[in-house]
Amino acid sequence: MSLKRVLIVNKMFPSSGLELLKKELETTVLPIMDYEADSLATIKAKISAGFDGLIWNTKHRLTGEILDLAGSRLKAVTTNASGIDHIDTDELKKRNLPLGNTPSVLDNAVADIAIGLMIGAARRFKEGVKEIETGEWKSGVQWSLGQDIANSTVGIVGLGGIGQAVVRRLKGFDVAKFIYSGRTDKKEAKDLGVSRVPFPQLLKESDFIILCCPLTNETKHIINADSLGIMKKTSVLVNIGRGGLVDQAALYNALKSGEIFAAGLDVTTPEPLNKDDPIVSLPNCYIIPHMGSATVETRNAMAKISAENILLALKGKPMMCPIPL
Numbered sequence: 001m002s003l004k005r006v007l008i009v010n011k012m013f014p015s016s017g018l019e020l021l022k023k024e025l026e027t028t029v030l031p032i033m034d035y036e037a038d039s040l041a042t043i044k045a046k047i048s049a050g051f052d053g054l055i056w057n058t059k060h061r062l063t064g065e066i067l068d069l070a071g072s073r074l075k076a077v078t079t080n081a082s083g084i085d086h087i088d089t090d091e092l093k094k095r096n097l098p099l100g101n102t103p104s105v106l107d108n109a110v111a112d113i114a115i116g117l118m119i120g121a122a123r124r125f126k127e128g129v130k131e132i133e134t135g136e137w138k139s140g141v142q143w144s145l146g147q148d149i150a151n152s153t154v155g156i157v158g159l160g161g162i163g164q165a166v167v168r169r170l171k172g173f174d175v176a177k178f179i180y181s182g183r184t185d186k187k188e189a190k191d192l193g194v195s196r197v198p199f200p201q202l203l204k205e206s207d208f209i210i211l212c213c214p215l216t217n218e219t220k221h222i223i224n225a226d227s228l229g230i231m232k233k234t235s236v237l238v239n240i241g242r243g244g245l246v247d248q249a250a251l252y253n254a255l256k257s258g259e260i261f262a263a264g265l266d267v268t269t270p271e272p273l274n275k276d277d278p279i280v281s282l283p284n285c286y287i288i289p290h291m292g293s294a295t296v297e298t299r300n301a302m303a304k305i306s307a308e309n310i311l312l313a314l315k316g317k318p319m320m321c322p323i324p325l
């Protein structure tokens, strides 16, 4: 009997997951990266060859058109990511296709990056590094004064696994008060010492705002001209969720005019961000290229879950990390 077939979209899929898949399935790794101009066309051309499982390890949107190209042989789909905002879940549901993702195992790595961005933005790393690189170190002047984390109020937007890991890390930083906003009360909040407040209150009171929520219709542009207008002039915004949580043009204006102090971004719109994008030129916007989960251990753990999601679903069992559709 011939083996079932799985298509892995992205040539960098870690071998930890690939080896698991190879034990039971015929694997095809598409040799593409998202930033290559013809990557989407390559996916569309290849997917119609007939696969039982699909590991969608790309930021391209998984649409009804692509699922049609995949045809009725396809029985299981997983992202190799925690976020599912690039998946047209209605189209999967219509076709009765199960979807999995790789949550939780990346919480610590992403939370580390949030802390890095907080410090980097609040303490003006970008300007400092530039001085070194250009040989213009202005020793002794006061240009570099930043904002303290000690005695601050930290507002977490979305107290899920990542938001909780951020709070746990900040416990050693002498933060005065932790608050969070979100759709529901989180049972972990009490033990962590975080109080739930309405979003406008979080905007008004926080010295640091950390966006840790998924991108949905409700959270799109949750940070916009109005919300930036409520924030403190000294506040620092950190985004480790998705670029679409922020109206980037409004953020540019707020940073340029000094309406807020600084921002640290792991995620932007679009990705990759063009080096000529106006926001890149701002000294108070510290941007890194979506590296939240980028550690060896974390990416290996994610790939193993992706592999298990597909292996289980192709045996008719529930995925290790299923998304209810």
Ligand SMILES: O=CC(=O)O
Pocket (backbone or CB within 6 Å): 080, 081, 082, 083, 084, 106, 292, 293
């Ligand atoms: O951004 C990373 C992820 O969603 O896994």
